[in-house]
Amino acid sequence: MGVTIKQVAKAAGVAPSTVSRVIADHPRISAATKKRVKKAMKEMGYHPNANARNLANRSTQSIGVVMPTSADKALQNPFFPEVLRGISAVAHHLDYSLLLSTGETDEEMQEGVERMVYSNRVDGIILLYSQIDDPVVNFLLEQDFPFVVVGKPSERVDEITHVDNDNVRAGKDITNHLISLGHKNIGFIGGSKDRIVTVDRMRGYELALKEAGLPFLEDYRIHTEFLKSGGRQAVHELFNLPDPPTGLVIADDLMSIGVVNMLEEFGKRVPQDVSIVSFNNVYLSEVTRPPLTTVDIHIYQLGSQAAKCLIEKVKDRSEPAKRIIIPYEIKHRASATEKEASSKV
Template identity: 85%
Template sequence: MGVTIKEVAKAAGVAPSTVSRVIADHPRISPATKKRVKKAMKEMGYHPNANARNLANRSTQSLGVVMPSSADKALQNPFFPEVLRGISAVAHEMDYSILLCTGETDEQMLEAVERMVYSNRTDGIILLYSQVNDPIMAFLIEQNFPFVVVGKPSERVDEITHVDNDNVRAGKEITNHLIEIGHECIAFIGGSTDRIVTIDRMKGYESALEEAGLPYLDEYRIHTEFLKSGGRQAVHELFSLPQPPTGLVIADDLMSIGVVNMLEELGMHVPEDISIVSFNNVYLSEITRPPLTTVDIHIHGLGSQAAKCLIEKVKNKEEPAKRIIVPFDIKYRSSTQEKEAPTEV
């Protein structure tokens, strides 16, 4: 078995991404570091793949796809298999393959993306998330490497091609549904506030409450992971309050399922005791009990549009930045119920 980049990196006392940069003769690597890495490569008998290096000026016919976390965690959420299905459909049609990139930490993910770029293993990259101060996005901009974001960039919006929904408007419309059926105590459960999708959906929620003259309380906003476990944790926090909410806006269907399960354990029922609205319209949202009222963001379309945009950028480096907004619609199901007015004594 041949020597790996990781083994060379360990012997030279550097990160694997530094070895990749040395192989690519990156100008930011100091002569001393280059000398140390090349010495380790020679002593260990490591030979870079010449074919991979020679791909710099011609297409690899592959697209890199960066997940927001480790694959085992991200793929628990049906959003990601569905968006990958959309990307794959276009990639297959255009004769491109797909390389998945994941990592447990931001640092690991950045190193993986750096290796992908420096070793010329892919023509362009799709980021399946958008977060504040993203080192990967900053790196791709610095390298002038073709990439597309699924979501809205936190900055330089007009300079970065991205495919998104109008999440602010979606958040407002789905919250208004709860207000229209009589709910006044409405909480929001979302992911990390580093994620732009959470920020935008929460902005829509707050805007709806403000226009209706309803308060949006800090204790009614919970931020956790986009997983069933995250939904269960949120229920514990919200229903320990002196005045628990009667309506919930939940930023992801998988979290909603965790919320429903936890409420049942507490002896509460949806929608009789609490109404729930959600986002994404993954396949689980229709078959769960009760079926979820949710915003259909057309996940497959987000993926296919992102792949089309990236291939356009790969084929034409001068392709201007685009903002593609995929329309959404609301699927009204049975997880909401009109709130009865309090009985007068």
């Protein structure tokens, strides 16, 4: 027979109701009492009945995490395992589990979210993307269901808790780095134009070129998937132009690796012939050859802050919407060099 609450209460010198309140993390129970009861639970091998506890609290002790595409595609990009690591660290600490939802299409993604909400599978949801006119966001707002966006909402920004970087400023700063190295023909490779992160980073790129008096050419902008294959496709388009760029701003490190590989096939060297700057600072950016100059957006913190904000909202529905901006920094490595030191492209 398993250990009971009464046995734990006796060992800890408290009432059984106090043990129940400790399990529910009741705010009126002192830290010392919680510590004593939890110690007794651990020593006696007592595990609370999660289903009964959650039913009593009207809580699932779970949070949903929505990927922007299928797991097969998304998990190829190191951004997502790292942001999930940040989310899961906080969730584990606060005794929440994660339910991952993916979909090949917007319709499949919405169906997955609706199942989580209507079947009471989760207490709240984290969206790992932000896109223009997103039906999932509209649905969650209509349902008044707790959710947090990793990224910047396309509208109703003041009503939606979100955790983001200043991607416009970051896009401008990293483009200015190439300009400071003497590059004038600078291309941009980003993801879908429906994704706010691409829109903002490209906006920063555009502002930097405009302030420097450099051309903002349509042919120099490529939109593709945040994958190595997307980077390879972009090189085909850009380096078949009569006057290809000597510098590239790439919105994702994984795409950058595809670009570097494809440039080699074109007989172009990085950074001697083409300088590359990128975003995210995933672990691959340091080990690729050459190592990438990239914007470190602190992915783990994006995830951990999103989880904290969501659980706060779950526990107190009156919690106001928040905008959390995670600082970024540029990691200067070997993928960008002065134009004067480059071969003519």
